[in-house]
Amino acid sequence: MRHSMALILLVLAGCGSSTPPAEEPKTETQAEAATDTKTEAADAPKAEEEPKGIPEACAGDDKAACVMPKGFVKRLCNGVYPELALFLFQKGSPWRRAYVSAKEVAPFNGLGGPSAEEKLTLDEELLVLSQMKANTGGMQVSGATGSVDVLRWDGTCATLSTEEVRFQAPSKPKHAVIPWRILEDATQEALKQNEALGKVAIERKKECKGATMGAVSAKCEKADKALNDLVVDAVRTGTTVPKPAKVP
Template sequence: MRSVQSSFALVLLTGSLVACGGATPPPAEPDPAEAEAAAPAEKAGGEASEEGAGKKKDDAAAEASKQVPTTCDQQDTMCLPPAAFVKRLCSGFYPDVALSLFAKGTPFTRGYLTRDTEAWNASGGSSSNDKLLFDEEVLILYRRVADTGGMVVSGAGGGYDVLRWDGTCASLMTEEVRLHVPPKPKYAPIPWKSLDQKTRDAFQADEKVGPLIAERRKECKGATMGAVTAKCEKVDKQMGAALIEYVRNGGSLPAPGPLP
């Protein structure tokens, strides 16, 4: 009998030991010092990630500003090219880029002269010796708002920087421009000799423009100013009008050469 009781007690003791040995120990409490040390590292990693994303965004914006824009910065009811692009554009002379901006389908706001006006460029870049003419079409690049310190000053209405069809920029007073399209807009002449060769090739390939270019070359013999024949002057104007019409009607042009 004692032997049976001893065996039974041994079984109970063994079972208890097995049960205790197989139990999962409770998780260890985190070390406060380690948690504090890890927190700054996680924060630094997050900040670095945000800085990296911000730099990529800035780089993308800078790269986009170097291309000919196709979307606009909206100011009131006006669709204007990005300011950074405009600054570079008006600091130089880019007639091929001007054609791309004036092309059919571009969203940028056009303006029209209310009077004949002397051409000057407040940005310091190239300006034309030719006056801007009444009803001349321009592309509005930048809106300048007069700073009157909160006072109402007669005539202090600000103005615009605009692009002409010849690729030059001009600075105008607000009252010198209107948005209403006149019956017969005028256009600054496109500077044929200043265009990139690829652009000239595209014009010459057109069945309507090409013959006028050839006729102008024949009649003017490379000259369009000074002592030229009446026939040269006539065909030069015809060719200029044909170039404008080609661009306005959506004629194909290559990507412009030098960019701002």
């Protein structure tokens, strides 16, 4: 009988209340550790935001490639910035130059922004904005090529394959047509400090008589081309171009 009663008591003890045991209070050391973890999470530095404005130095670790910050490139290539192009092309700027190596290339903007109507032609000078290597999964694939996003002298962007550009300057680099008539006044006035350019700017104004579209005289076309060439020559040889009011 005693043995039966003992067995019953053991069964009842095993089927007791299902209430979980009370949590043991944390020790002082455990409480301090939990507090420190929360503090560290709160104080953890946030991802560094890309500074706005015109970049002044190469982004990334590959200084030989000297690309621009990704966010800036995206904003730049979503619009057209002729004054900024002249500012970035200035003599002594750190940006890497590239030159069209194909006879003719369609002005495709792979970053989704506007493109120029004028095709890129052999020896046109460009500024490298970003480079993308071909993704071959680590395999060597014959004919695989990457791409290069570039800025033209007219302030538009274009995307070319790496096979369509070279980095050795030709004897006479070419340039896209610069829209002189729509340049900011401050940019025009700065460029006119170049004596030869200033004279041709006056001549162009006289010959073109404010024409902005449609047919123009042969003299206007000649003066316009001469002015374009002088703008590029002035920028290449050190004429200072101010920071434009319109930036991406």
